[in-house]
Amino acid sequence: MNNITIQNLYKDGYYGQFGGAYIPELLHSNIEELKQNYLDIIDSDEFQKEFKSLLKDYVGRPTPLYFAKRLSQQYNTNIFLKREDLNHTGAHKINNTIGQILVAKHLGKSRIIAETGAGQHGVATATVCALMNLECIIYMGEIDIARQAPNVAKMKMLGATVVPATSGSKTLKDATNEAIRDWINHPENTYYIIGSVVGPDPYPDMVARFQSIISIEMESQLLEKTNRNYPDHIIACVGGGSNAAGAFYQFIGNEKVTLHVAEASGKGIESGETAATGAIGTLGVIHGSRTLLMQDENGQIIEPYSISAGLDYPGIGPLHAELICSKRATLHSISDDEALISALNITKKEGIIPALESSHALAVLNKTTFSPSENVVINLSGRGDKDMATYLNQFNLI
Amino acid sequence: MIDNNLTRVLVRDKKFLSIYVTAGYPKLNDTAHIVKQLASKQVDFIELGMPFSDPMADGPVIQETSSVAINNGMTLSLYFEQVEEIRSKSSIPLVFMGYYNQIICYGIEKFYQKCEECGIDGLIIPDLPMTEYENEHQILQEKYNLSMTFLITPQTSNERLQKIDKLTTGFIYVVSSNSITGSTKNSSNQTIDYLKRIGQTVTKSQKIVGFGIHDHETFSNALAHNDGAIIGSAFLKSLNSDNLETDINNFINSLKQTS
Numbered sequence A: 001m002n003n004i005t006i007q008n009l010y011k012d013g014y015y016g017q018f019g020g021a022y023i024p025e026l027l028h029s030n031i032e033e034l035k036q037n038y039l040d041i042i043d044s045d046e047f048q049k050e051f052k053s054l055l056k057d058y059v060g061r062p063t064p065l066y067f068a069k070r071l072s073q074q075y076n077t078n079i080f081l082k083r084e085d086l087n088h089t090g091a092h093k094i095n096n097t098i099g100q101i102l103v104a105k106h107l108g109k110s111r112i113i114a115e116t117g118a119g120q121h122g123v124a125t126a127t128v129c130a131l132m133n134l135e136c137i138i139y140m141g142e143i144d145i146a147r148q149a150p151n152v153a154k155m156k157m158l159g160a161t162v163v164p165a166t167s168g169s170k171t172l173k174d175a176t177n178e179a180i181r182d183w184i185n186h187p188e189n190t191y192y193i194i195g196s197v198v199g200p201d202p203y204p205d206m207v208a209r210f211q212s213i214i215s216i217e218m219e220s221q222l223l224e225k226t227n228r229n230y231p232d233h234i235i236a237c238v239g240g241g242s243n244a245a246g247a248f249y250q251f252i253g254n255e256k257v258t259l260h261v262a263e264a265s266g267k268g269i270e271s272g273e274t275a276a277t278g279a280i281g282t283l284g285v286i287h288g289s290r291t292l293l294m295q296d297e298n299g300q301i302i303e304p305y306s307i308s309a310g311l312d313y314p315g316i317g318p319l320h321a322e323l324i325c326s327k328r329a330t331l332h333s334i335s336d337d338e339a340l341i342s343a344l345n346i347t348k349k350e351g352i353i354p355a356l357e358s359s360h361a362l363a364v365l366n367k368t369t370f371s372p373s374e375n376v377v378i379n380l381s382g383r384g385d386k387d388m389a390t391y392l393n394q395f396n397l398i
Numbered sequence B: 001m002i003d004n005n006l007t008r009v010l011v012r013d014k015k016f017l018s019i020y021v022t023a024g025y026p027k028l029n030d031t032a033h034i035v036k037q038l039a040s041k042q043v044d045f046i047e048l049g050m051p052f053s054d055p056m057a058d059g060p061v062i063q064e065t066s067s068v069a070i071n072n073g074m075t076l077s078l079y080f081e082q083v084e085e086i087r088s089k090s091s092i093p094l095v096f097m098g099y100y101n102q103i104i105c106y107g108i109e110k111f112y113q114k115c116e117e118c119g120i121d122g123l124i125i126p127d128l129p130m131t132e133y134e135n136e137h138q139i140l141q142e143k144y145n146l147s148m149t150f151l152i153t154p155q156t157s158n159e160r161l162q163k164i165d166k167l168t169t170g171f172i173y174v175v176s177s178n179s180i181t182g183s184t185k186n187s188s189n190q191t192i193d194y195l196k197r198i199g200q201t202v203t204k205s206q207k208i209v210g211f212g213i214h215d216h217e218t219f220s221n222a223l224a225h226n227d228g229a230i231i232g233s234a235f236l237k238s239l240n241s242d243n244l245e246t247d248i249n250n251f252i253n254s255l256k257q258t259s
């Protein structure tokens, strides 16, 4: 396992056996155009200058690396929170949408489409479309539209058209299918902003690059706070896996850093109501990527369940499938209840209301013992504003 | 050399009519009955769709019929049983249309072996990448005497067209406009240019046009510029009464003559 870095883990569109572009011919030209151009665009001075300036002045980066004193006392170790919750729009999602909207502009696209589950990626996309004055169409499952009303309202106020996905199970996976269909129907003027490290190559790599700012900042912040530019542990939640990819990016090749993946087991891995793809997923193809996914014995994709809409996805990014299968990352399955307990705990201890997704990462503290000398970074991917209805309800606060 | 019901039909000098049927729709055991009726109406070959939960290259009609079929209890094993049932009575060429995930789940070689055993002649797997086909699938399909069909679109470059023409062992599925199945856009000058370009570049394979054909006019247009036509969504939509036989007869008759 010497010298495994993200750069040599990702080869010809694959991470080990995972990844690739399993797309119909109808999408070939769109994907090929992106593949041929994305690295040149991202590496250009012009792009870098604009990207960095927007991350700083618009998103509010760098986000703090906060030493959580009371949490550290509670768990008798050194816990740092990477505060992605303090980004504009309240989560890490905007790092990616800023990057992709600039790519779309460089490719000369005038119409932006995206899928969203909880609405976080939809809001982050609608936000950058308003910023860049581009037409924005967001596909969202009919059921999610009903249960995430505040985010739907935000997207509309930002000028986006929210199109209900009425096919299949009417949630994130179907919204993704609809977005793909839209792209097939508009191959020339439309750019598809995917919200995580999922989908056909080169999306997983491109999104990971945009999120890598999380671990790039961590390095200098850790050096300043701990005299070492890497931690002993990094914990991140994984839906598709974009915040985790960003938090792991700089450390994948450093074996001294243990990477922890927290996925949502919903009501339990064996309950039939789960999103624990890493634990029960098997090899297959979903949304253009060869990866682990939840499927029945006939190869039909199973609708996942989690209390957290952002983790409610039946697949997992190909990078994480590889990290899990090669045992480079340690997998934790966190239930609804475990996440809720951790959400309430950090709120009381640190005065931070976390997103339900991020609470799954926090719950790993109850699953693993860290030593008093170790430094543990938890990627706090988002804030809890969007989850207040669930929290009020669950904690009997009304 | 691949030699099956499909290749033997495709060498005929005629315009082909193919119908897409979702297996297990509208009722689980309607499949064989529908195919038999289509065969009696001189349909040249059948695309037999294996329903998938997430058919990303297909439109709302095929997605909906697929959901119904899955809810009816449709599985790949039942699919093969239905193919055997059709095969016991008819030699109409059958082309499997389905998504790669289900083939991986079933086991790739086992899948092809079973296809041959039951009487499948051709394959359309829209999300199987060309390189993976060349590396792993081509040799298995030859072994089990199965013909492969690739899709092309107005965006497909000439270089890619030539490669697809070379690799094709069935027919080439010409997507008429940049759209998923079930769209109803009209043909424009752009489409005519596209069809001319294909005509010049594709020299070996038969070109069957699909996507958006729904009535006599769109059907005749498709035949004017290609070797044949495939109809899916419009056909499935026409299965709307209790009498499948009447629905099928009416639909095929309406294609062949102006209303």
Ligand SMILES: Cc1ncc(COP(=O)(O)O)c(C=O)c1O
Residues within 6 Å of the ligand: A091, A092, A093, A118, A119, A120, A121, A195, A196, A197, A237, A238, A239, A240, A241, A242, A243, A244, A309, A310, A311, A355, A357, A358, A381, A382, A383
């Ligand atoms: C706050 C937050 N964290 C995590 C996720 C999960 O996405 P990913 O796994 O791509 O980071 C989401 C998705 O909506 C989110 O809103």
